[in-house]
Amino acid sequence: xxxxxxxxxxxxxxxxxxxxxxxxxxxxxxxxxxxxxxxxxxxxxxxxxxxxxxxxxxxxxxxxxxxxxxxxxxxxxxxxxxxxxxxxxxxxxxxxxxxxxxxxxxxxxxxxxxxxxxxxxxxxxxxxxxxxxxxxxxxxxxxxxxxxxxxxxxxxxxxxxxxxxxxxxxxxxxxxxxxxxxxxxxxxxxxxxxxxxxxxxxxxxxxxxxxxxxxxxxx
Numbered sequence: 001x002x003x004x005x006x007x008x009x010x011x012x013x014x015x016x017x018x019x020x021x022x023x024x025x026x027x028x029x030x031x032x033x034x035x036x037x038x039x040x041x042x043x044x045x046x047x048x049x050x051x052x053x054x055x056x057x058x059x060x061x062x063x064x065x066x067x068x069x070x071x072x073x074x075x076x077x078x079x080x081x082x083x084x085x086x087x088x089x090x091x092x093x094x095x096x097x098x099x100x101x102x103x104x105x106x107x108x109x110x111x112x113x114x115x116x117x118x119x120x121x122x123x124x125x126x127x128x129x130x131x132x133x134x135x136x137x138x139x140x141x142x143x144x145x146x147x148x149x150x151x152x153x154x155x156x157x158x159x160x161x162x163x164x165x166x167x168x169x170x171x172x173x174x175x176x177x178x179x180x181x182x183x184x185x186x187x188x189x190x191x192x193x194x195x196x197x198x199x200x201x202x203x204x205x206x207x208x209x210x211x212x213x214x215x216x217x218x219x
Contacts, residue, residue, distance in 0.1 A: 015057060018057060022040070022044050022047045022058065025043035026110075027069075028110075030110050034113055035065070035114055036117075037061045037062060039062065041054055041061075044057075062117060066117060069110070069114055070134065071130075074137050077100040084143055093142060096141060096142060097162060098178065100134060100162060101174070108170060115167075118130075131162055131207055134159070135162060138158060138162075139154055161181065165177050165181050167213035171213060
């Protein structure tokens with residue numbers, strides 16, 4: 001399911017609707033059951049599916065649900081954003097991240113369990129992939145058309161900003177998160193200087209640290 005969800009238009013409506021129903025049931029369940037396979041199966045049962053049917057629809061279980069939640073937040077953020085044409089690039093990035101914070105903040109308790117699951121070493125590649133997807137969608141909304149190395153560097157920068165800002169929002173509140181965001185946006189403005197010191201391991205380290213912060217509720 002993780003790969004197929006990248007192109008929702010290709011999936012039958014019933015599958016998307018059933019996935020959404022399972023996710024809706026999973027959010028309250030995960031607070032007590034964790035982001036686990038038993039939680040996934042319990043959410044499936046509440047949606048009227050047998051264990052086998054849930055496994056067929058979500059073959060990767062909690063990994064699929066983690067992807068569904070991230071993409072739901074992406075869609076909600078994009079739906080809430082205005083036409084970017086009248087905004088300067090700094091304003092676009094701020095608006096994009098703030099919209100993503102607002103979308104994720106509606107599932108605060110579930111988000112902690114989600115982050116704890118993705119912070120596990122085996123799940124870090126999925127966490128990086130989902131953060132990258134979010135950054136890519138927001139850059140495209142902002143009008144970025146770069147196809148050279150800047151395409152990748154911009155998304156690496158914004159991926160780290162998104163996860164770190166979400167961690168601060170959950171631990172210290174929106175005001176602190178936006179203050180941090182404003183400071184980090186300057187990194188985007190000073191793009192060439194920032195890019196020169198960017199390493200793939202830096203992104204992985206920052207995302208892993210931010211996920212752990214969300215899980216344990218500390219800035």
